[in-house]
Amino acid sequence: MNRIESVKNTKVKQWRKLHTKKEREATGTFLIEGFHLVEEALKRKEIIRELIVSEEVSLPSSWNVDDLTMTIVTTEVMKAISDTETPQGVAAICEELIPTNIDSWQKLLFVDALQDPGNLGTIIRTADAAGIDGVVLGKGTVDLYNPKVVRSSQGSIFHLAIKKANLQEMLHIYKEKGFPIYGTSLQNGVSYKEIKPSTSFVLIMGNEGSGVGQDLLAKTDQNLYIPIYGGAESLNVGIATGILLYHLRG
Amino acid sequence: MNRIESVKNTKVKQWRKLHTKKEREATGTFLIEGFHLVEEALKRKEIIRELIVSEEVSLPSSWNVDDLTMTIVTTEVMKAISDTETPQGVAAICEELIPTNIDSWQKLLFVDALQDPGNLGTIIRTADAAGIDGVVLGKGTVDLYNPKVVRSSQGSIFHLAIKKANLQEMLHIYKEKGFPIYGTSLQNGVSYKEIKPSTSFVLIMGNEGSGVGQDLLAKTDQNLYIPIYGGAESLNVGIATGILLYHLRG
Numbered sequence: 001m002n003r004i005e006s007v008k009n010t011k012v013k014q015w016r017k018l019h020t021k022k023e024r025e026a027t028g029t030f031l032i033e034g035f036h037l038v039e040e041a042l043k044r045k046e047i048i049r050e051l052i053v054s055e056e057v058s059l060p061s062s063w064n065v066d067d068l069t070m071t072i073v074t075t076e077v078m079k080a081i082s083d084t085e086t087p088q089g090v091a092a093i094c095e096e097l098i099p100t101n102i103d104s105w106q107k108l109l110f111v112d113a114l115q116d117p118g119n120l121g122t123i124i125r126t127a128d129a130a131g132i133d134g135v136v137l138g139k140g141t142v143d144l145y146n147p148k149v150v151r152s153s154q155g156s157i158f159h160l161a162i163k164k165a166n167l168q169e170m171l172h173i174y175k176e177k178g179f180p181i182y183g184t185s186l187q188n189g190v191s192y193k194e195i196k197p198s199t200s201f202v203l204i205m206g207n208e209g210s211g212v213g214q215d216l217l218a219k220t221d222q223n224l225y226i227p228i229y230g231g232a233e234s235l236n237v238g239i240a241t242g243i244l245l246y247h248l249r250g
Numbered sequence: 251m252n253r254i255e256s257v258k259n260t261k262v263k264q265w266r267k268l269h270t271k272k273e274r275e276a277t278g279t280f281l282i283e284g285f286h287l288v289e290e291a292l293k294r295k296e297i298i299r300e301l302i303v304s305e306e307v308s309l310p311s312s313w314n315v316d317d318l319t320m321t322i323v324t325t326e327v328m329k330a331i332s333d334t335e336t337p338q339g340v341a342a343i344c345e346e347l348i349p350t351n352i353d354s355w356q357k358l359l360f361v362d363a364l365q366d367p368g369n370l371g372t373i374i375r376t377a378d379a380a381g382i383d384g385v386v387l388g389k390g391t392v393d394l395y396n397p398k399v400v401r402s403s404q405g406s407i408f409h410l411a412i413k414k415a416n417l418q419e420m421l422h423i424y425k426e427k428g429f430p431i432y433g434t435s436l437q438n439g440v441s442y443k444e445i446k447p448s449t450s451f452v453l454i455m456g457n458e459g460s461g462v463g464q465d466l467l468a469k470t471d472q473n474l475y476i477p478i479y480g481g482a483e484s485l486n487v488g489i490a491t492g493i494l495l496y497h498l499r500g
Contacts, residue, residue, distance in 0.1 A: 125482050126482075126489050127480075128480040129478045129482040129484070131479025132480070154483070155483075159481030159482065160480065160481070228379045229379065229380060229499070230378040230381045230382070230409060230410065231378055231405075231406065232376075232378040232379040232405075232409065233404070233405075235376060235379050236372050236375065236376070239372065239376050239488060239492035242490075242492050242493050243496045
């Protein structure tokens with residue numbers, strides 16, 4: 001077991017760099033924190049490169065971590081690598097998650113240029129709950145491994161197959177397969193209530209301000225809206241995703 | 251028009267105190283910030299006691315504010331009273347919102363001990379979109395006039411009738427009226443999909459961790475759950491509220 005006491009240690013500097021998207025992409029790794037998230041990651045042990053544990057913390061006896069590389073750090077080091085104000089004392093370096101079962105996806109969620117990390121995390125958690133097979137993140141969408149995305153996904157990033165890809169190309173693939181492709185739009189389109197649930201579909205959710213790009217909306221089978229009955233101008237994009245996914249999956 | 255240049259001015263000190271629930275309750279007023287929120291509040295002008303505007307800010311010409319008390323402040327004063335890091339330069343002191351149409355409410359949302367201000371704001375925005383007539387906030391729920399609640403409601407606190415009350419008593423009233431009363435529970439109960447939409451109902455949503463209190467669940471007609479099809483442990487309470495309200499209202 002390794003032990004690190006100085007925040008100036010090279011490894012600590014390396015871990016801290018994982019707060020930036022650039023470093024996450026360069027290394028193909030990301031940092032997670034907290035008991036719940038690390039426990040979820042342990043279910044996919046092969047992606048954990050290293051556990052980082054504060055010296056004052058005891059790991060739950062149910063955790064089977066003997067075969068993992070573990071580094072013990074001081075509270076000060078943990079604080080230095082943490083993105084939260086009150087670190088729980090356990091963290092892990094994980095390898096980027098690569099979905100392997102793409103050909104069998106039946107229910108898909110495409111995310112176009114979504115910007116808020118809390119929204120993306122909640123949407124991933126919701127898609128996981130709704131039994132969606134795969135999420136495809138398009139260009140301009142906040143980085144999946146942003147600490148706030150990971151945190152608000154509440155571990156669902158480890159359950160759900162998620163892929164970064166060109167949405168135009170992906171849309172084309174599923175259109176060829178005959179899946180119904182649903183865009184979402186505040187203007188035009190049909191109420192989601194008119195759509196019958198189905199076993200396979202693609203739903204496209206978009207940016208908080210500007211919605212789904214026109215280039216995508218033009219290629220869908222139908223564009224859906226959620227009726228607004230009161231005085232609100234719109235729904236939060238996470239809420240809208242929940243209503244639509246639970247309706248479409250039936 | 252008044253003008254305030256010093257952060258030590260008595261009025262500025264008074265405004266700052268409105269960041270605390272205690273002061274909001276003592277004065278029956280709350281502070282809102284930003285163009286969008288103030289614009290929404292202007293639709294219910296009678297509740298605005300005072301507009302506060304930064305000296306460098308021009309109000310939109312569409313705003314009809316000649317009959318309102320207005321105080322011009324320096325950027326420094328605006329920063330001092332603001333809850334945000336980059337104040338937009340416009341704020342208002344509003345009087346507590348008191349719903350007057352309670353007897354005509356048909357579709358109701360009860361909120362039991364919900365703690366996160368962002369969740370409450372989003373839930374109010376969602377209830378507004380879903381055309382709910384009234385929201386009742388029970389004991390232990392985060393204060394409606396918490397700046398984060400107000401912000402994340404995106405103005406819906408000004409559209410929707412919202413009341414703080416004892417949920418047990420309110421439940422009794424609507425039970426007498428013959429409204430179906432639905433609790434929500436992760437365990438037990440029936441899937442929401444088995445419930446038919448109706449023109450009048452009460453839906454009870456609960457605390458993020460512990461859900462709806464047992465005392466309330468015991469008095470409902472039925473307790474509903476949302477099926478979880480994937481690996482997520484639960485849905486975010488705002489997402490769950492959206493799915494249930496849009497289902498129940500039909």
